[in-house]
Amino acid sequence: MKFIPAAAAILLAVSAPAWAQPAKPAAKAVSAPKPAAFPPHVALPKTVTPDRYAITIRPSADKLSFSGHEDIALTVRTATDRIVLNAADIAFQKAALSGQSAAPKVELDKEQQTAAFVFAKPLAPGRYTLSLDYTGVIYEQASGLFALDYTGEGGKKQRALFTQFENSDARRFIPSWDEPGVKAVYALTVEAPAGEMAVSNMPVASTAPSSNGLQTVRFADTPKMNSYLLFFALGDFERIHKMVGQTDVGVIVRKGKAAQAQFALDAAAEILPWYNDYFGTPYPLPKLDFIAGPGQSQFFAAMENWGAIYYFDYALLIDPKLSTEQDKQNVYVDIAHEMAHQWFGDLVTMAWWDDLWLNEGFASWMENKTTDHFHPEWKIWLQTKAGEQNAMRTDARAGTHPVITPIHDVFAAANAFDGITYEKGHSVIHMLETYVGEDVFRQGVRNYIAHHAYGNTVTDDLWTEIDKVSPKKITGIAHDFTLQAGVPLISAAKTPDAVTLTQGRFGADEASKAPRSWRTPVVVTGLGQPWRPVVSADSSAFKAAKADATPLINAGQTGYFRSRYSPELETRVVAAFPSLAGEDQLGLIYDSRALGEAGYAPLTDFLLIARKAQDAHETVVLRALIDQLTALDDLYKGLPTQAAFRAFARTRLAPAFARLGWDAKPAEADNDALARRDLLSALSQFDDPAVVAEARKRFAGLVANPDGLRGANRLTVLQIVAAHADAAAWDQLHAMAKASTESTDRSRLYRYLGAAHDPALADKALALSLTKEPPPTDAPNLISSVARVFPEKAFDFAIANRAAVEAMVEPTSRTTYFAVLANGSGNAAILPKLKAFAETVPASTRPAVTRTLSGISYRLDIIARRLPDVDRWLAANPG
Structure with missing residues (x-):
């Protein structure tokens, strides 16, 4: 994911x-x-395990509810008087077990999200079928079965349904053993409107007309897999596809969007044969679909459901008018990531959430290895260093955790979806591959996949396979980097x-x-x-x-x-x-700032390197310099010496602006477009008057002619104008957001409404987030956008309207969402507010608040102890 x-x-x-x-x-x-030191997990009893789920779902999209029937073929392994499984927001109408004349008593535990079916006498070991009738909820945020509304062809308001189950939300769709260590076969049948397309992990096995304008769609049985990989979608879709070897590869979009799916289809068709060769085990399902949905999530961009990978539009579709070079590269990387999961995560799955990194760290590494193979001109390994730095910053402060971290229960699992798991995870794998060599590492991976297909593993299973084929043993090194923070x-x-x-x-x-x-x-x-x-x-x-x-x-x-x-x-x-x-060069830039801020060296060493880096022609190095300069500028917020630092920063970026300018050059490198947008955005942040004036001029032309600007140039202009907006410009942006019918563009426009540096406009944006106007998945990003400029204001607003804001965000993301709003604060007054907030959330989710607290405390320390040295250096070294 x-x-x-x-x-x-x-x-x-x-x-x-x-x-x-x-x-x-x-x-x-x-x-x-040692791994054995980890505490035991809180999990379902192992006395009963499922073998096959036969599921029939009948959604009522207009009522945001659904009904379900389930026949679970299961095995009682040890005599027991109860069958315990997971269920959340599920109401049971009927329960029966084969061979039992009396219906079981149903005991629900809403806090633990379990349902126990209790029998008068213990069940003997053997095979049974548990039959359930139930109803459930269709959500408006991306959790369980959820609905996304959009404007279709001809301006028609339409609704599509999708599912999102990782880490533990399959229980909102089907009563199930909703844990990664439990695999079973899934046979899904759906009763749906006859004119709509139903999609799941496997191909459609049969379609038959039903009553009241419905059709019954039955999908082929899945292989043994985990509950969180099950997928279902329903809507007014169309599919483009091509055969890649024996696999039918397709992209499913809302009608009218097929042209925007071609880049994704071509990328997937290019990558699949390479993965088949790299992993040594061909992709095992008959089809591989990529499904696009409008909107966004606070938690994820895409999900690796086996054979039916879900993406939000911005992570999969390329619109020639609106998409940028960065969008194109992001889509390719995201496709490579989720496709890697079809082996690492789907075919072979971690036994418990402790080893989540085995899925995500590996897929993050593989996305870069794959992208670099097919598009070396993008220099993706250099680009990944920015994410690695984010992980290092977290990893060097209180509140970090090991890559393999003890997860007590599923409610704590969301804490592991972070930069340590993803960015540090892929960095460690890259280091280990470099240490043993590419060919040796690949052979170990191939053996791991072959030996554990359709099963569950722990991280040491991978190290064992690599050690078997490598003259250099890696388990000791790997333990040091994954078992301690x-x-x-x-x-x-x-x-x-x-x-x-x-x-x-x-x-x-x-x-x-x-x-x-x-x-x-x-x-x-x-x-x-x-x-x-x-x-x-x-x-x-x-x-x-x-x-x-x-x-x-x-x-x-x-x-x-x-x-x-x-x-x-x-x-x-x-x-x-x-x-x-x-x-x-990147290493020197990143290390000099990190060492300087932490007191290992003068922070002014970074300024000396910045003077060298200003002439770098490698665009990834230029972007790193820009990133570090803007990050330091953020620390100066509200300080009288910020003007001097901004003058230094503008001088550093002047050579790059002279080379790149506002507009693309003939035959320029792809990455020049990425650097240009970062450069102009930074010069806007540093209050370069000429850049701001030019952006306003171009914005006026865009208002007069909406097709006058495209792609990155359009986004850059909108971003700069939004940051420096007055009331009139804000109203123009607001009108554009309301009028937009393109999901990704509309989301960006609403986000820009929260970017104004004028506090009165920030208040307007916050108030707007509580109205019905922004789509449900865009409203929380409006608040997040305000938080990037006014973290204290945004956090206070969210706390004051907590119930409404929590309703905007997926349940697994809520604590993290509130904590992240405060991330950019340099005001000590927010610390007690965060501590008070932490006391109101489940203990299992508090690490997110701890990380924010440590980050703010560190910012305050840098401001107090390091910036005065920078100020003295700037005064003594002008220009």
């Missing part, structure tokens, strides 16, 4: 150089725990004839500086042949080197750690910046 031959080296135990010593005596580094810090120092590498822990706060040890694969260049030591807290590395040698740590940036150089080496490496590869 949707956040490399080794050279000889001598490993010696050496003490850290004086400049790298901690301020206080270091405690002994702690190693990663935190970020290693590799420090390099130079003596006249050698280079030493030592390991510590990078921490942004005191809680995150407790010593830990990781066996860290490091790649160092600049000393002759690449040097590939494995460095830990107890085993530093030493290599002979000439006096003038300049080692480059983490060359290629495939390691998950921060790099720090002694002052002498730092000077040499920064001087060499223009000649470094793009990925290593």
Whole structure:
């Protein structure tokens, strides 16, 4: 779902150089725990397990309700007087068990979302069929069976139905064993309007007319799979498709959208044969559909339902008028991600939510590997470093968690859908693949898939298969990076004839500086042949080197750690910046800011590197510089010295603006379009008067001629005008949002209404979110947009209107949604409000609030302790 031959080296135990010593005596580094140390899960009893669900659903889309009948073939494994399964917002009308004359008593536990069917006498071990009649709810947010309204062809108001079950919402559609470790066969039948298309995981097996204008659609049985992968959709759809080998690959859209689906279909057809080869096991289902729905979610962009992958429009469709180069790349990456899940997650599934990363981290890594294979010009591995930095920032503060993290119950599982699971997860896999080699890693993956197909696994099952085929064993390294939280810090120092590498822990706060040890694969260049030591807290590395040698740590940036150089080496490496590869320039940019903010080095080191980076022609490096400058500018919000920093930032970006300008150049690289939009947005944030004036001029032309601007240029103009809007411009944007009939465009326009820097307009946007005007899935993003400019205002508003705002958001996302509204605050007054909010939510969801609290506290520390040094440097070094 949707956040490399080794050279000889001598490993010696050496003490850290004086400049790298901690301020206080270091405690002994702690190693990663063993998986067996995890506490037991709260799960359904294992006395009864399902074998096959035969389900008949009759939806009433207009009434937002449905009725269902279910025959569950099950096995009683141990004598018991009850069958316990999951059910939420389900009302039972009838229950019966084969071989039992009396109906069972039904006991519902709404808090635990279970239904127990209790019998007068214990059931003997054996096979039975549990038959249930029930009714359920069709939601307006993406949870369970949900409805999305849209404007169809000819301006007609229409409604389509879809399902979303991960992590634990299949229980809102069918009473079931709604846990990842329980697999069964699903046979779905639907009674639906005769003129609409019904879609599920498998092809339609039969269609027959029914009464009252309905038809009965029966789908073929699925293979054994998990409840959260079941899918159903119903609507006025059309399908484009092509055969790829033995697989019928299709894209299903609302009628009239087929042309926008062609890019996705071509991408899927290109990727599928490559995945069949990479995994060594061909895709096993007869068809693979990609289904597009209007709107958006606060929780996900797409879902890997086996054979029927769901996407919101913006993540799948390409509109020639409105879509950007960034949209195109995002769609390709999202398709690669969800297709990878068809093997990692669907064919082989984690046994419990502890190992969610085994699905998501791997799919995130595979999306990049695949995209780079087919589109190297996009330089996707460089682009992924931005996401990795987000994970590192979280991982270096209180509130982080290990990649493999204990999940007590399904209600805590939503906490694992975050940057640690996705971005750190894929970074660790990339590091391990680099360490053992691509071919060895792939063979291990192939063996893992072959040995565990249609089953459940834990992470160590994957490491075991790779270790079997690899001369370099990875389980120890993998445990260090997945079973403990935190970020290693590799420090390099130079003596006249050698280079030493030592390991510590990078921490942004005191809680995150407790010593830990990781066996860290490091790649160092600049000393002759690449040097590939494995460095830990107890085993530093030493290599002979000439006096003038300049080692480059983490060359290629495939390691998950921060790099720090002694002052002498730092000077040499920064001087060499223009000649470094793009990925290593990124490493210097990201590490210099992180080290400076955390106090390991002067933050002004980043400013020196920014002066070097301003002339970079690698657009991904330019975008990284832009990102870091805008992030620092956010810290200056409300400070009198912000003007001086913005002047520095505008100067840094002037060469790029002179090269890229406002408009695309003939035959320019695809990534230039991405950099141009970031550049113009940043110059707008830095109050560049010429950029803001040009955006307003172009906006006036757009109002006069709606087709006058397209793609990225249109979005950039709208974004800048929205940020600097007065009341008249806001009203024009509002009118555009109301008039838009394109789902993705309408969502963006409503989001822009919340971006105004004028607090009075922010209040108007917040008030608008509570009306019926914005589509239900767009209203929460309107509040989120205000939060990016006025986090305190948005958070206070959401708390004051809590019931209404919670109704806008999927149940699994609510705590995270409220906490994230406050993320950008630099005001200490919000901290007690967040703590009070945390006391009102389930304990299992509080980690989201903890992460926000630690992030705000860290921002406040940077503002107080680091920005004054930057101010003094800017005063002494103008221009």
